[in-house]
Amino acid sequence: xxxxxxxxxxxxxxxxxxxxxxxxxxTCLKLRVGTLSGAVPDAMRFAWDVVCQGTEAEGARLEIExxxxxxxxxxxRTEFDCADFINECPRCGTPxxxxxxxxxxxxxxxxxxxx
Ligand SMILES: [Zn+2]
Numbered sequence: 001x002x003x004x005x006x007x008x009x010x011x012x013x014x015x016x017x018x019x020x021x022x023x024x025x026x027t028c029l030k031l032r033v034g035t036l037s038g039a040v041p042d043a044m045r046f047a048w049d050v051v052c053q054g055t056e057a058e059g060a061r062l063e064i065e066x067x068x069x070x071x072x073x074x075x076x077r078t079e080f081d082c083a084d085f086i087n088e089c090p091r092c093g094t095p096x097x098x099x100x101x102x103x104x105x106x107x108x109x110x111x112x113x114x115x
Pocket of ligand 1: 074075089
């Protein structure tokens with residue numbers, strides 16, 4: 001399962017950040033997940049509960065902020081939402097619009113507790 005390794009890495013980064021700032025626990029992790037990132041939020045939530053066990057992030061809240069994929073047509077500069085990688089411009093019909101966002105898989109914020 002792809003999401004388990006993603007979440008294991010997220011836990012590693014979150015606990016490392018907590019330790020560096022002198023915190024003892026991670027209380028909340030917020031992720032930004034693009035609709036074309038290939039990661040499934042439900043699977044990520046499930047994986048989170050498993051991978052944070054026994055770490056400083058155990059019991060922490062996981063928030064997933066979805067990022068709707070968007071493209072810009074190079075021909076007419078129209079920006080539009082896109083559901084997959086075949087991006088035909090709805091205004092002028094030019095295919096292959098450039099993806100502006102939607103592949104994010106980032107940590108947006110980490111909340112920690114000092115004691
Ligand atoms: Zn266009």
